[in-house]
Amino acid sequence: MSKPKLLIVEDDPGLCAQYRWAFPEWRVVIAGTRAQAEQAAQREQPSVVLLDLGLPPDAEGVAEGFATLETLRAAQPDLPVIVASGQGQRENALRAIGLGAYDFCEKPVDPQLLRTVLDRALRLRELEQENRRLAAAPRPSPIQGIITADEGMLKICRTVERLASVSVPVLLLGESGTGKEALARALHDMGPRARKPFVALNCAAIPENLLESELFGHERGAFTGAVKQTPGKIELADGGTLFLDEIGEMPMQLQAKMLRFLQDQVVERIGGRQQIRVDVRIVSATNQPLEEQAETGRFRGDLLYRLNSMTVRIPPLRARGGDALLLARFFLAQAGEKFGRRLRGFDAGALEAIAAARWPGNVRELQNRVQRAVLMADGALITAAELELEAPEGQPENADLDLRAARQRAERGVLERALAMSQGSLANAARLLGVSRPTLYNLLETHGMALPRNGREPE
Numbered sequence: 001m002s003k004p005k006l007l008i009v010e011d012d013p014g015l016c017a018q019y020r021w022a023f024p025e026w027r028v029v030i031a032g033t034r035a036q037a038e039q040a041a042q043r044e045q046p047s048v049v050l051l052d053l054g055l056p057p058d059a060e061g062v063a064e065g066f067a068t069l070e071t072l073r074a075a076q077p078d079l080p081v082i083v084a085s086g087q088g089q090r091e092n093a094l095r096a097i098g099l100g101a102y103d104f105c106e107k108p109v110d111p112q113l114l115r116t117v118l119d120r121a122l123r124l125r126e127l128e129q130e131n132r133r134l135a136a137a138p139r140p141s142p143i144q145g146i147i148t149a150d151e152g153m154l155k156i157c158r159t160v161e162r163l164a165s166v167s168v169p170v171l172l173l174g175e176s177g178t179g180k181e182a183l184a185r186a187l188h189d190m191g192p193r194a195r196k197p198f199v200a201l202n203c204a205a206i207p208e209n210l211l212e213s214e215l216f217g218h219e220r221g222a223f224t225g226a227v228k229q230t231p232g233k234i235e236l237a238d239g240g241t242l243f244l245d246e247i248g249e250m251p252m253q254l255q256a257k258m259l260r261f262l263q264d265q266v267v268e269r270i271g272g273r274q275q276i277r278v279d280v281r282i283v284s285a286t287n288q289p290l291e292e293q294a295e296t297g298r299f300r301g302d303l304l305y306r307l308n309s310m311t312v313r314i315p316p317l318r319a320r321g322g323d324a325l326l327l328a329r330f331f332l333a334q335a336g337e338k339f340g341r342r343l344r345g346f347d348a349g350a351l352e353a354i355a356a357a358r359w360p361g362n363v364r365e366l367q368n369r370v371q372r373a374v375l376m377a378d379g380a381l382i383t384a385a386e387l388e389l390e391a392p393e394g395q396p397e398n399a400d401l402d403l404r405a406a407r408q409r410a411e412r413g414v415l416e417r418a419l420a421m422s423q424g425s426l427a428n429a430a431r432l433l434g435v436s437r438p439t440l441y442n443l444l445e446t447h448g449m450a451l452p453r454n455g456r457e458p459e
């Protein structure tokens with residue numbers, strides 16, 4: 001493997017030579033001014049930067065060094081910058097950290113200490129890059145449009161895979177925004193009807209007096225405004241799949257006609273006399289308790305029995321383990337690319353808020369909040385306030401300013417995701433993280449994480 005690049009921004013030639021000698025495991029790139037540092041960062045794409053605050057033309061001050069720090073952070077928000085300076089006043093250290101520096105070391109720096117800081121910065125950046133890569137192209141779910149590492153949701157995806165090959169009616173039960181339409185499309189796209197139409201109809205979005213015409217079609221002159229013959233959604237889905245979303249909102253009178261269609265597989269347009277035979281698979285969805293509605297007479301029990309040959313119950317986002325964070329990072333990468341915003345991720349307060357939120361609107365709500373935050377974000381990290389979420393109670397106001405704690409939380413979160421995605425295989429988890437197995441053991445021990453019960457050694 002090639003050596004990682006270390007950009008050293010330092011105007012003292014003797015000290016630069018010492019750095020080259022002290023860090024043989026790095027490919028060292030030297031810059032003596034802000035302009036040289038900016039060019040080198042763009043050209044070399046270093047993994048870490050070591051920056052001195054005393055740069056010409058203000059070698060005795062700190063103004064040029066801080067300007068360089070801001071320039072580098074603006075150009076590459078995810079680039080760790082370690083400030084090593086002889087101007088070690090506490091206010092300079094706080095200001096450097098406030099501007100986004102990874103760490104601050106006072107000169108003269110102990111080479112062994114600096115080596116440790118550099119190694120940690122490199123490891124954190126690699127973890128963040130791997131995290132973004134996994135978020136941008138997650139592949140734990142076999143179904144397009146469903147992003148999850150939750151075992152329960154993965155089980156549902158495998159169930160949908162099996163049901164796709166048979167043309168039985170399927171009823172999808174779940175709260176709004178949980179991905180019911182994505183699963184319905186998967187039932188169609190992964191089955192033998194994939195080349196035929198997929199037709200979706202939201203029963204709650206169409207006025208009751210028009211819903212029958214939408215479903216069954218009408219002949220010319222059947223009613224005022226019927227100026228031409230129009231086939232209905234059922235007819236248009238012939239050979240394919242009809243997805244009836246919010247089936248619980250279907251009027252009782254129309255439920256009876258729908259039942260007759262399911263029994264006979266024929267439709268008759270409004271105002272027509274011809275019976276038209278169609279071959280359609282019905283997939284329906286609702287967030288309402290149809291069993292209770294059937295018991296109280298608000299939904300036909302015989303229609304429910306026809307619709308729910310197979311029932312798939314989709315858990316809400318709050319019940320999917322770490323999926324909220326996984327999806328948030330995916331939506332961040334997606335929206336950042338769409339809107340041309342280069343953001344590092346979420347700050348500690350935002351991560352806590354995402355994990356603690358109840359998400360009544362589920363995945364759709366999360367996507368909308370992240371997209372809005374990407375557009376409105378002022379800094380490189382999205383905050384809880386920009387997500388319009390409240391940090392969990394009891395969290396101190398300056399909790400996300402504790403860099404050490406934030407790094408530990410980020411590292412632990414990546415470890416948990418890697419273990420979940422590898423289904424407990426330590427070898428696979430180490431491979432996902434890009435570390436050796438002994439290093440993974442050390443990380444687990446550092447974070448007080450027990451080995452998974454099904455943790456497996458490679459054959």
